[in-house]
Amino acid sequence: MRDLTAPSIEQIFPARFVPYSSHPIITRLQEHTGNTRSRILTHAAYRYLDFTIKLELLVVNDVTRSIALDRAGFSLPPELVLDAYKVYCDEGYHALFSMEGIKQIHAVNLERPVVGSTVNHRYLDSLRQITANHGELARLFFTIVSETLITGYLTTAKSSDATIMALLADHAVDEGRHHSFYSSFLEIITPQITRANKRQIGSLFPDLASAFLFPDLPVITEELIHCGLTVDQAREVLADTYPVDRLMPQIISAGRTPLRKFGELGYCSLEESVERMETNLTQHVSRWTA
């Protein structure tokens, strides 16, 4: 297990990972209280680790288990089914080291997490909604989208870093393998999916990718208020930090590779998917910053 017990949260979860933490409103509060910024970084670290736990245990391993048990509803080669056991163990371990991280940070900072078993990350809310409306096949593709997008933000990590980056680097090595596993899985199941189902799933990709890539503004708002900002201050900080025109190119470039792949396999049109993501992002940001 990585040691996340450094005396300063900045050594664990640097401010550069949390773009809103250097906003002038937070700098002013920091001058006044002396601890606003470190509290905000602590909650951002908790949120990242809590999200990892829930993604791995509630989403990815749910689907991976059904592949390992050969109950996913597709004809699969035995070697892929065996690989699903390895993915399952990896994801269980990622959840474990994330929970260890939360406990270690809590022990040093004594800041109680806002996130926890009762907090809904926006991503998981989207999963519930999409599965309720479109069934188990949508859940399976939710995992494929997550597992083919996840490596993007992990690959910049270096294991020599003395921060949470070391933990991300450990994770990135495993997620590189999962990317290959879920890409092969996608190639194998595609010919087994009816044209109507492919169209239905394809129409969901912009929502699936958006749910994964957009900043979780509802939860961040909750954290900022918890750390002493008013509702209006929290909205101003987020409006300044996440202007749609700056956020859009980053998100679209992260989503483009998997969306192109889904387009090549006949699920969707890349251009239409990108347009829909742009509309989603505009609505999402304006709802939380207006």
Ligand SMILES: [Fe+2]
């Ligand atoms: Fe993982």
Ligand SMILES: [Fe+2]
């Ligand atoms: Fe994974």
